[in-house]
Structure formats: C-alpha cells, structure tokens
Amino acid sequence: MTLEFFSNLYMAFSVAIQPTNLFFCFVGVLIGTLIGVLPGIGPVATISLLLPSTFQITPVSALIMLAGIYYGAMYGGSTTSILVNIPGEAASVVTCLDGYQMARKGRAGPALGISAFGSFIAGSLATLILMLIAPPLANIALKFGPPEYFTLMFLGLTVLTYLASGSMIRALMMACVGIFLGTIGTDTISGLERFTYHSYTLMDGMGLVPVIMGLFGISEVLLNIDEQSTRREIYQAKLSNLLPNREDWRMAILPILRGGLIGFFLGILPGGGAVIASFGAYAMEKRISKNPERFGQGAIEGVASPESANNAASQGAFIPLLTLGIPANVVMAILLGALLIHGMKPGPLLMKQHPDLFWGVIGSMYLGNAMLLVLNLPLIGIWVKILKIPYPILFPLIILFCLIGCYSLNNNVYEILIMILFGMVGFLMKKFNYEGAPLILAFVLSPLMENALRQSLIMSHGSFTIFFTRPIALVFFIVAIFLLVSPLIPGLKKVPKGGDID
Amino acid sequence: MKSQSRISTLVWLLFALLICVESLRLPLGSWRDPGAGFLPLGAGIFLGILSVIAFFQTGPQKGEKVQRSRWSKGRWKSIVLILLALCGYSIFLDFLGFLLTTFFLLILLFRFVEPQPWKVAIGGSLLASVLSYVVFEIWLKTQLPPGVLGF
Helix, strand or coil: CHHHHHHHHHHHHHHHCCHHHHHHHHHHHHHHHHHHHCCCCCHHHHHHHHCHHHHHCCHHHHHHHHHHHHHHHHHHHHHHHHHHCCCCCHHHCCHHHHHHHHHHCCCHHHHHHHHHHHHHHHHHHHHHHHHHHHHHHHHHHCCCCHHHHHHHHHHHHHHHHHCCCCCHHHHHHHHHHHHHHHHCEECCCCCCEECCCCCHHHHCCCCHHHHHHHHHHHHHHHHHHHCCCCCCCCCCCCCCCCCCCHHHHHHHHHHHHHHHHHHHHHHHCCCCCHHHHHHHHHHHHHHHCCCHHHCCCCCCHHHHHHHHHHHHHHHHCHHHHHHHCCCCCHHHHHHHHHHHHCCCCCCCCHHHHCHHHHHHHHHHHHHHHHHHHHHHHHHHHHHHHHHCCCHHHHHHHHHHHHHHHHHHHHCCHHHHHHHHHHHHHHHHHHHCCCCHHHHHHHHHHHHHHHHHHHHHHHHCCCCCCHHHHCHHHHHHHHHHHHHHHHHHCCCCCCCCCCCCCC | CHHHHHHHHHHHHHHHHHHHHHHHCCCCECCCCECCCHHHHHHHHHHHHHHHHHHHCCCCCCCCCCCCCCCCCCCHHHHHHHHHHHHHHHHHHHHHCHHHHHHHHHHHHHHHHCCCCHHHHHHHHHHHHHHHHHHHHHHCCCCCCCCCCCC
C-alpha cells in the first residue's frame, strides 16, 4: 500500500511538473483567482468560456487548467468577501460574516492571510485524502452495473434539489427540464432524432457550453444590470501585515483542519459542494466554540474554517467524477463534458486507462495550491485594484468572452442564439427563484441516466425490481427517497442553504 | 408577486404539456425495451405534476429570497437592448465579420446600456475587439468569421 502510494505520488508529480502542465496549472489558478475576485463571473461561466480553447492542448493539460480555475476561484472568492462584503463566489458568502468585520476592525491583512493559508493547508490535506481514497473507490465502482449507476445519479440529483436554497419542488422542476434538454438530439440507442425539427445544430444535442454560458454568464449580466448592483464600495484601509500572528494561528489551526475534513467529505457528496461545505464548517465551529457570540463580530475562526472547507470541497468533488464518472456538482458536470469532448471516459477505468491524466491532475493540485499561496499574498493589492474596475466597463467584456467562447466551439452562430435564449431564460429563472444548478446537472446526467435506465430495464426484462434487489442500488434508492419525502416528515428540518455552485 | 409566481408555474405546466405531446410522437417502446420517447415523456409528466404542486404553493417558500419588487423600474429597457444587440450580433456576425460586428456591439453596450463617454466607448470597443481578435484568431488560432471585408 505504502509502496503503491509513493509510486502514485511519483507519477503524479512527474506528470504535473512537466513544463507545459506546470504552465497550464499556473494559468488556471491565476484565472481562477481573478474570476473568484470578480463578483458576477464565476467558475462555471469561466470554465465554459475557456473550454473551446483547451481543444488545442492535451487532455491532461486541459483538465489541469480547468481544475485550477475551480479551486483557484475558491481562493479568490474570499478577497471580495473580506474587503467589499460581497462574496466573489457563492462558496464565500459565509466568509463575509466575520471577514468583513475583521476588515472593519483594521485586521483585513490577517483575515486575507489566514484564508490563503487555510485554503492551502486544507487544499493540500484534501489532495492527500483524494490520493488515498480514489483507488479503492474506483475498484468498488468496477462492480457497479447500470442499476447502481442509475440510482447513484438519481441520488445525486435528489441531493442537489434537497440542498437547493429555495423551494425543493422548483428545484425538482428544473431537474426535469434538464433531463428533457439532455434528450434533445439523436437517440444513441435507436438512432432516432428527438426534438431536433431538422435542425443541424440540434442533431448532436443541445450544446453544453451555450446552455451554461446563457444560464450562468449572460443571465448574471442581465441580473446585475437590472438590479443596478453595478456599483460597489471597497474597503479603503491600507493593507499591511498579511501574516497572521501567533495568537491568530493558535485560534485558527484547528478550525482549518476541521474545515478541511468536513469540506472534503461534503465535497464528495453528489449534489453537495463548496457552498454547503463552507456553511457546514462555519456552523460547526460556532457550535463547538466556547465563545459563540464572537462569531459575526470578526472571529478569525469564522474566516479560517469556511475558507478551508470550500477549498477542500472543491478537491473532494473530483472523487465521484474521476472514480465513478459522475459529477458531484455543476463545475464537475462541465469537466465531465470537457473530458468526453477530449475523448476520455471518466469512470472507474480512467485510472487504469489514463493514469497520466488521473495522477497528473492530482499532482497539479499540490502544485496549484502552493502557487495560489505564493500568488495570493503578494498579489492581493492587484486584486483590490481589479475590483475597482467599474461594472459598466466589465460587463461588455464578459458578454464578449461569452460570445467568442460560444461561437468558437463549432463556428456556429445558432449556438449564440441558443446562448441568448438560455440567457433570457436564466434571467427569468433567477427573477422567479428557480435555480440553474439542478437543471445543468440533470442536463449533463440525462444521457448517462437514460442509458443506465434503459439498460437496467432490458436486463430485468422490464421489471423495476432490479433497483430494489441489488444491495448497492437499493441503498442509493432508499437514501434518495428518504431525501425526497423528508420535507413532509414533521420534525425534520431542511438544510437552510447551499446548492447553487456558481 | 403571488400572481406572477403562479404565472411562472403555469408557463412550466404548458412547457410540460408540450414535452408530453412531442414525446408521444416518438416510439415509447415497452417496459422491456424502452424507446426514444420514454424518458422525455417521463420528464414531461413529472414536470407537469410538479408545476401543479408549485402552482398551489404560491408565494415565497421557506428559505426563499423575498424580493420587494421583482422588476426594477426602467431597467427593462437595458435588458431588452442587450438581448436585441446580441441577436443582431448573431445575425450580422457571418456577414460583417468578427472585428466589425464586435466593435459595433461593444459601442452599443458601452454607450447605451450603462452610458459611458463617447471617448471611453469608442476607445474601449476598439481596444477590446482588436485585442480579442489578436488573442483568439492569431494566437489561439480560433476560426473567427472574416466576413465580406475579409477580417
């Protein structure tokens, strides 16, 4: 086991340290931090935006860069929470509570510092656990058949709708819409065209990139314009002394470790992710604290714990993608799409068929976390300056990037029209409190779910009992049903926040 | 608020009906061998049922953001302008080419949505369109449409 671990570690670093991969890892974490800093553009839109540009590079470099954007955004998201009281990312919402209070008390430096150090420590810890857990889990996943896959994906969707920040019914509705959208195009089993209406663009199915860019990129711009949330005030105090002192470390180190562990395991949970991890870690710290009244008044634990948790969760989320081929959240759903476009099939065999990809990405996470630490502390001043770019200047550029990203995928203007359509739909969805995350996850999972469902029914000669007679499938199914009916059970409270990733 | 929320569920109900009608035109197969229309029909039926439930659960749900006003006064014009500009962009992109279409789109967005001085609008549009052309077309070799003028 130990020998295998070190051999894997060697492979991870030998791939990650190659100059090209190192370069793309750096580009990824840099872009990730930048978009994490900028409110109004998140990792979902950015990864979709840069997806077409990765077609020119190897799948390993592509995944390393896209992964770097994701966990890099978690680092960057804290900067705006602390300095502006506006979370750069949904996963940094809870950091506002104590981070901004610390800044107001003249302790912005240590708040930013501990969030960077905490993210680094938790990120590295999460990568280590990822290395230890992934291989045995992939071996177990080899025993999965279509019924297990179907019930697991069903569970993932259920968890996401259960954790939705609004109405669970509406989240389930969005999951149904996503499943329908995923069926558009040529049916892989019968070869029949479905809902294409002879459109050449729709024959291969609705493109993932135009749908995501519309729902998360264009709609966000429209919402910001509509709500005039285009002006923001930046904390003006001079930033100095970014290094936390000995007392800060004493108070923060255990919350960092606890946040890292909670974050990692909540990140693995299908439908979970960085948002729920940061809230969970904060709530736990407050509960076990001897002085819970300090929380919300500028407690350093209130910054260290959620920031560690969201970073660890972003790495934990790779477990179901790389070992089972099932995305745990929307970002992972896009990465799944990216891997499929690159001709890779994520799942239990990925580790055996493409060890360079699997271990290379893990190795790059260690290096990426170190780069982020080195990048973030000296560059905080630059991020603050970027934050001062007025939104009226920024939004046309966001739209331009969406247009280029969408068009360059297939050189097809109709995909731009699809993006505009989903931009409008996404804007209305936000206005009426429908979440985009369940729609996207269901949209990506839909073809996989359909194949698994149809294969299961063929295997069982049309009997649905196949989902109840196989132990693993039964467990997934029971948990999913429990989550679905739990809001109806008196005394069982719904988890208050989470769900939306972007 | 309440009626608008209900209308949104009715829109989804109509959409669900449309999905069901269109799915029924596809072969549904049997339980033993489900056809191409099987899953979309299921999704349509569930969407319809959930829309009806949501219709009767009007008003903001527990934990849902309560908005004072769903629509900002006068801002809808900017939203419509952006959407029209984007539609225009997709129509003229192949004909006029990337550089020109992008330049005009950016001027429109800079100048008329959140009005900037002409100097900023023209300078920013020129800089952004040329820079993006250099990065994507020349550096990343993305094939952007040249249009009738050849660039």
